[in-house]
Amino acid sequence: MPPEVVHQPPAATRPLVDEFRLGLDAPICLTWELTYACNLSCSHCLSSSGRRDPRELSTEECFAVVDELQRLQVFYVNLGGGEPMLRPDFFPIVEYAIDHQVGVKFSTNGTFLDRDAARRLAAMDYLDVQISLDGATAAVNDAVRGAGAHRASLQAMEHLADAGFGAFKVSVVVTRENVDELDDLRALAESFGAQLRVTRLRPSGRGADTWDRLRPTQAQQRQLYDWLLGRDDVLTGDSFFHLSAFGEALPGLNLCGAGRVVCLIDPVGDVYACPFVIHDEFLAGNVRDPGGFTDVWRSSELFASLREPGSEGACTSCGSYDACQGGCMASKFFVGLDLDDPDPECVLGNAEELLDRVGAGVGAHGAPVPRPTADHSRPGVAVPSPVTLRPTRRTRP
Ligand code: SF4
Numbered sequence: 001m002p003p004e005v006v007h008q009p010p011a012a013t014r015p016l017v018d019e020f021r022l023g024l025d026a027p028i029c030l031t032w033e034l035t036y037a038c039n040l041s042c043s044h045c046l047s048s049s050g051r052r053d054p055r056e057l058s059t060e061e062c063f064a065v066v067d068e069l070q071r072l073q074v075f076y077v078n079l080g081g082g083e084p085m086l087r088p089d090f091f092p093i094v095e096y097a098i099d100h101q102v103g104v105k106f107s108t109n110g111t112f113l114d115r116d117a118a119r120r121l122a123a124m125d126y127l128d129v130q131i132s133l134d135g136a137t138a139a140v141n142d143a144v145r146g147a148g149a150h151r152a153s154l155q156a157m158e159h160l161a162d163a164g165f166g167a168f169k170v171s172v173v174v175t176r177e178n179v180d181e182l183d184d185l186r187a188l189a190e191s192f193g194a195q196l197r198v199t200r201l202r203p204s205g206r207g208a209d210t211w212d213r214l215r216p217t218q219a220q221q222r223q224l225y226d227w228l229l230g231r232d233d234v235l236t237g238d239s240f241f242h243l244s245a246f247g248e249a250l251p252g253l254n255l256c257g258a259g260r261v262v263c264l265i266d267p268v269g270d271v272y273a274c275p276f277v278i279h280d281e282f283l284a285g286n287v288r289d290p291g292g293f294t295d296v297w298r299s300s301e302l303f304a305s306l307r308e309p310g311s312e313g314a315c316t317s318c319g320s321y322d323a324c325q326g327g328c329m330a331s332k333f334f335v336g337l338d339l340d341d342p343d344p345e346c347v348l349g350n351a352e353e354l355l356d357r358v359g360a361g362v363g364a365h366g367a368p369v370p371r372p373t374a375d376h377s378r379p380g381v382a383v384p385s386p387v388t389l390r391p392t393r394r395t396r397p
């Protein structure tokens, strides 16, 4: 049963954003990580990926999840990982989803996206591809993603462009090191006929250990806000609504959608409130449970509680609350703040004193700083070359 909602005006009279706060019958933004296996070892990986988990969903179980999503009329899924193309059944799963009216957007580091794969992808409808790239230059990108990763991304982009894929996405996690490269990154994406998508660095997974070093400074947050204002051609999802406290609201979803419109299915079928909170505290159930994903989405106690009106907590007296909503739950959680504290990157600086109190695994209020539930990292992994990497047209002198 869906969570009971009382004392609410009829749906027809409620604004859309209120509908989102109360939760929908099905998620509008469902991330599904197909595997924890990855050939890279990015220092900010939100799922601490590296090794495959032996409990990962089988091909048949993946098809069954797609069947459910079709019944729920989920419009599309974001497939990711790990590196989803490492699954031998990657294409069968994508094709099964598309054949069952579930559109696919998938994220890849590009290493396995060779010429044949690009042609196969270009021939499909209801499919979008996001190539991860965290720097316009190899020096900036590879410092985070590993040696050779920049070249692999650009080569995949070139294959997609050559195959006539159309406007795929170039997905950038904004860091202290690449915020000055945003114009270059946009130009680079456009040179392939692609669109730039920027997302926020969260202290999730391995990002917990690099967040403090890589997160944009306060001055860079302002720089990013000014850069994003009015740039409707750059996609942001729900990433930067905490920046709206600077003034005019940025385009995109201006609230935390965790468990309301957003959730994550991880490679072993666990369902979390959002892709950035892979932790037992935000685990709602598993697609292998009786009732499957549908039951988890509609009946889990966790999701019901996230759909209730939240406390404004320490943000109560802030005049920017309507714009910023107190920020990102995941970011607060993994740096050791309470969920009703200000966002750790509060643009008014209201979390600074709390962050100063965090230290040596102890959070701002004395409780241990949560660690990700599982770590799939492989020690000492460099970027292998499953495809022959060669200089791309756009990197040749
Ligand atoms: S917890 Fe953060 S990343 Fe997750 S849905 Fe909320 S705002 Fe977005």
Ligand code: SF4
Pocket (backbone or CB within 6 Å): 242, 245, 314, 315, 318, 319, 320, 321, 324, 325, 326, 327, 341, 342, 343, 346, 347, 348, 349, 350
């Ligand atoms: S105090 Fe809270 S609501 Fe105000 S800007 Fe900071 S995080 Fe946002």
